[in-house]
Amino acid sequence: MCGVVGNWRVELIEAHRDLFQPPADFPGAAQGSPECDAGWRDVLDRLCIRIRAIIQADGGSFKFSQIKEKYGTLRVYWDGALSPDADARVEQAIALAEARSAVTCEVCGEEGRLREGAWLTTRCEAHSEGRPSVQHRSGLENIYMVRHFVEGRRFVTCRRYDRQNDVFVDVDPTSLGIEE
Ligand SMILES: [Zn+2]
Numbered sequence: 001m002c003g004v005v006g007n008w009r010v011e012l013i014e015a016h017r018d019l020f021q022p023p024a025d026f027p028g029a030a031q032g033s034p035e036c037d038a039g040w041r042d043v044l045d046r047l048c049i050r051i052r053a054i055i056q057a058d059g060g061s062f063k064f065s066q067i068k069e070k071y072g073t074l075r076v077y078w079d080g081a082l083s084p085d086a087d088a089r090v091e092q093a094i095a096l097a098e099a100r101s102a103v104t105c106e107v108c109g110e111e112g113r114l115r116e117g118a119w120l121t122t123r124c125e126a127h128s129e130g131r132p133s134v135q136h137r138s139g140l141e142n143i144y145m146v147r148h149f150v151e152g153r154r155f156v157t158c159r160r161y162d163r164q165n166d167v168f169v170d171v172d173p174t175s176l177g178i179e180e
Contacts, residue, residue: 008038016048018055021063032064032078036101039109040074043100046166047076050093058086072120074101096168099144099161111163139176144168 012034013020013027022030034044044067055062060082067076076094105112105124112124113133121131142161147154158176159168 008041009033012041012044012048015045016052019048019051019062019064030064032067035066035068036074037069037106039104039106039112040069040101042109043074043097043104046100047093047097050096051090054086054089054093055082058083058089060086062090069101069106072102072106072114072122074098095144096161096166099142099168100163100166103142103161103163143171143176 010028013022013030013032017027020027020030020032022028022033034040051062060080062078062080062082065077065079067074069075074097076097078090078094082090102114102122103111104122105127106122107127108124110124110126112122112127115121115123115128115131115133117129117131120134123129123131142163144159144161146157146159148157156173158171158173160171161167162169
């Protein structure tokens with residue numbers, strides 16, 4: 001099996017050379033080559049397609065600087081120069097990818113859950129190796145808090161990640177019993 005490990009990364013980078021900007025003769029050496037398992041390939045593919053659409057519409061420069069797993073979910077970092085609007089849309093695309101990784105098995109890409117163990121992982125039942133899933137307070141699964149600062153005032157909005165449609169849906173914080 002050793003010979004094929006890493007091929008999905010090279011294929012992903014080859015498919016999105018504009019965003020990875022790998023060395024011409026060695027795509028696997030791209031700075032942003034994913035440091036995660038193959039189950040998140042589709043998450044990254046969706047992210048690349050979204051980012052490309054933003055940059056094609058808005059111009060600017062973009063390059064992944066690091067893609068890795070941390071605490072069981074995806075972390076994505078990039079370098080470049082985009083307009084404030086494009087920057088915000090790229091960050092939104094990255095937030096979607098990170099939220100999707102939190103409910104997608106890192107091994108196989110099926111629906112998964114964050115699991116406790118020696119370290120946090122996101123796995124489906126079949127790849128859980130018996131590790132229990134992290135218990136969220138009922139109703140707070142896939143809920144993300146977003147902090148905003150407008151004219152020096154801080155406020156919080158809530159959104160839920162909808163895996164089926166791969167979108168965030170705004171949620172009224174008071175309906176979740178969350179106090180600001
Ligand atoms: Zn799995």
